[in-house]
Amino acid sequence: MTEVETSRSIVVYIDADACPVKDETYRVAGRYGLHVYVVANSFLALPREPWIERVVVSDGFDAADDWIAERARPGAIVVTADVPLASRCVKAGAEVLAPTGKPFSESGIGMALATRNLMQDLREAGAITGGPKPFSARDRSAFLGALDRTVMRLKRGGFG
Numbered sequence: 001m002t003e004v005e006t007s008r009s010i011v012v013y014i015d016a017d018a019c020p021v022k023d024e025t026y027r028v029a030g031r032y033g034l035h036v037y038v039v040a041n042s043f044l045a046l047p048r049e050p051w052i053e054r055v056v057v058s059d060g061f062d063a064a065d066d067w068i069a070e071r072a073r074p075g076a077i078v079v080t081a082d083v084p085l086a087s088r089c090v091k092a093g094a095e096v097l098a099p100t101g102k103p104f105s106e107s108g109i110g111m112a113l114a115t116r117n118l119m120q121d122l123r124e125a126g127a128i129t130g131g132p133k134p135f136s137a138r139d140r141s142a143f144l145g146a147l148d149r150t151v152m153r154l155k156r157g158g159f160g
Helices: 022-032 063-071 083-091 109-124 137-156
Strands: 011-015 035-040 052-056 076-079 095-097
Touching: 011 022, 011 063, 022 035, 022 137, 035 063, 063 083, 076 083, 076 137, 083 095, 095 137
Parallel strands: 011 035, 011 076, 035 052, 076 095
Antiparallel strands: none
């Protein structure tokens, strides 16, 4: 934890390599004065703001996921489409949002993991050859609303 953070600070971690909502996250975080960590295993260009911090991890398998999961805690918001990472962070007490705005929760993470594993098995068997549907303006809007609601809920819960 940096000197600007406390255990009651709201902080945002972005699993950034393929994240389509970085700009939206910056917009909401800027409005609320939140610190954002953009975590990737390669250099990414970021806005020059003191509250946005680039974290470049090694190319090791799941290095970015491990970095984020080690810091996930109540009061943290994690932005990721990675279901295993979401599971780890939910178990640590963090709020986790997919780029579509879908929240991952303790009650639903088991089903999300099972669905992910089934789809992976089907793809490997050649039964499914297409990828996910394209990211839409509706997804972007849903994410903005979900992130804003999550920040407000955490603030009402005593985080700031």
